[in-house]
Amino acid sequence: MTRRTRAPASLLYGDLTSAEVESALRGATLVWPVGSLEQHGPHLPLSVDLDIPEALARQVGAESGGFVMPVQAIAARSLPQSGGGSHWPGTLHLRGTTLIDSLSDVLASLAPLRPGKLVVINGHYENEALLFEAIDGCRPAVAFPETEIMAFSWWSMVRDGWIADHLPGFPGWHAEHAGLTETSLMLYLRPGTVRPERPEHKTPPPAGIYRHPLDATRMSTRGVLSSTTGAGAALGELLFWHIIDNILESMG
């Protein structure tokens, strides 16, 4: 594999002045990472779901000549079958209605800047439906008549063939929480934040079933919903560039 280097710097929305921002953004690409602060087991930091979309956004911004927004760091509630839920300390959230309102307000204030493309990269499983609702609810045809919008969770850019080739025993994206892919991406992107433990959870929760009461100790192993076996920086690097290639191809 030819090694590719991550962008040393990208253009940041926040570095623009008010006098510059209208002409800079008009017709340009704007990339907005949306994440979360959420427990990710004993081995990963709370910032996983914002670190991954932020790194992807910065690379996409650099490769497309676009501007990158600051990451939306606090977002949807963590749920037991996809994030461990609120049984674990450190997870912060906005309630769904507040999150939709917050995202909608940001979108409404961005709209007059008329970017050519708005690319929203999500890194937190529970955000997705609320993010799509906020975007669709702002009536893009009216609010963003000149803007192409593409919003997605990063795992939607991972092809089925790649999963078959690299992720044996794949438990589904809901259960990849703090598992093989996030651990590997963090070992590539921010190795100094990854602790040496590699917890395993042999029985990942099924997708799409909510239960109460719930035995939190059976749903995960210390907040890990699936397997971390085989995690490594090399796998994270492969995955990172696979995602980048697919995002750039999808942007056209």
Ligand SMILES: [Zn+2]
């Ligand atoms: Zn995560």
